[in-house]
Amino acid sequence: QQQVKQSPQSLIVQKGGISIINCAYENTAFDYFPWYQQFPGKGPALLIAIRPDVSEKKEGRFTISFNKSAKQFSLHIMDSQPGDSATYFCAARYPTSGTYKYIFGTGTRLKVLA
Amino acid sequence: DSGVTQTPKHLITATGQRVTLRCSPRSGDLSVYWYQQSLDQGLQFLIQYYNGEERAKGNILERFSAQQFPDLHSELNLSSLELGDSALYFCASSIHRDLNSGANVLTFGAGSRLTVL
Numbered sequence: 001q002q003q004v005k006q007s008p009q010s011l012i013v014q015k016g017g018i019s020i021i022n023c024a025y026e027n028t029a030f031d032y033f034p035w036y037q038q039f040p041g042k043g044p045a046l047l048i049a050i051r052p053d054v055s056e057k058k059e060g061r062f063t064i065s066f067n068k069s070a071k072q073f074s075l076h077i078m079d080s081q082p083g084d085s086a087t088y089f090c091a092a093r094y095p096t097s098g099t100y101k102y103i104f105g106t107g108t109r110l111k112v113l114a
Numbered sequence: 115d116s117g118v119t120q121t122p123k124h125l126i127t128a129t130g131q132r133v134t135l136r137c138s139p140r141s142g143d144l145s146v147y148w149y150q151q152s153l154d155q156g157l158q159f160l161i162q163y164y165n166g167e168e169r170a171k172g173n174i175l176e177r178f179s180a181q182q183f184p185d186l187h188s189e190l191n192l193s194s195l196e197l198g199d200s201a202l203y204f205c206a207s208s209i210h211r212d213l214n215s216g217a218n219v220l221t222f223g224a225g226s227r228l229t230v231l
Contacts, residue, residue: 034219043116043204043222044157089157093219099145099162099169100208102220106156 002027004092006105013112019077021108023090026071030092030103035064035075038087038107047088048075080112117141118207118223126229132193135226139186139207145169146188147220148180151202163188195230202227 005024013019023033034049050057050064050073057064063076077084090105117140127133139146148160150173159172163182174180177195182188192199206220 032219036222041225041227043118043206043224045116045222046219049219091220097169099164101162101170102147102159104157104159 002103004090004103004105006090006108008108009106010109011111013077013080013110015080015082015112015114017080017112019075019080019084019110019112021075021088021090021110022072023074023092023105024070024072025092025103027092027094027103028071029094031095032093033064033066033073034091034093035062036089036091036104038089044089077110080110082112082114085110085112116221116223118143118205118221120203120205120223120226122226123224124227124229126231127195128231129195129197131195131230132191133195133228135190135192135203135205135228137188137190137205137207137223139188139205140221143207143209143221144186145208146182146186147206147208148174148188148190149204149206149222151204151225152198153201155201157204160190192228195228197230200228200230 035047036044037047038044061078066073087107119138121136145164147162149157160174161180162170180190202225204225206222
């Protein structure tokens with residue numbers, strides 16, 4: 001119940017294409033859903049995040065779509081660029097004992113071909 | 115630079131040894147999380163501290179321990195090291211002053227790469 005299931009494990013997209021990464025969850029106590037981008041040898045960096053009372057959030061070429069009833073959310077990268085090649089992690093946060101716990105998906109390795 | 119500082123960046127040691135990884139959170143952040151990332155694996159939550167107190171434990175081995183000091187920096191101690199402990203160890207910090215704030219998300223450091231030979 002505390003898991004966040006992420007798919008696909010890896011993704012290859014042509015430059016200019018749309019990259020789509022999906023995540024699903026069970027725990028309705030999750031109250032915030034961030035996406036992190038990680039380049040090789042670096043720490044994950046916050047990319048974009050959404051609250052469950054919002055169905056979509058867009059920041060530049062990155063969009064989160066959120067379906068509360070289906071307990072699913074996805075990251076869309078429009079006009080994908082080679083520089084977007086990285087590993088992407090979805091995450092979910094829930095409050096517990098006056099603090100937060102974060103559950104991460106298993107990651108998606110994205111490769112954008114030039 | 116995320117504001118979360120981890121040292122050392124790289125560490126090579128032998129099986130059976132003990133190492134200490136250090137993390138300084140972003141200025142003002144009270145909470146520190148430790149994660150382990152093995153090769154091509156996801157982020158495994160180890161332990162969380164909030165303002166000096168342990169708040170949550172994940173898949174942390176008994177050979178591992180951590181603490182958060184009064185100045186809020188944290189140390190992760192790994193002992194009786196095994197080959198399988200080779201991994202990237204990340205520290206992340208968060209504010210946790212306002213539970214309703216969207217600002218309460220994790221900021222990660224650059225990690226400490228541990229190689230056990």
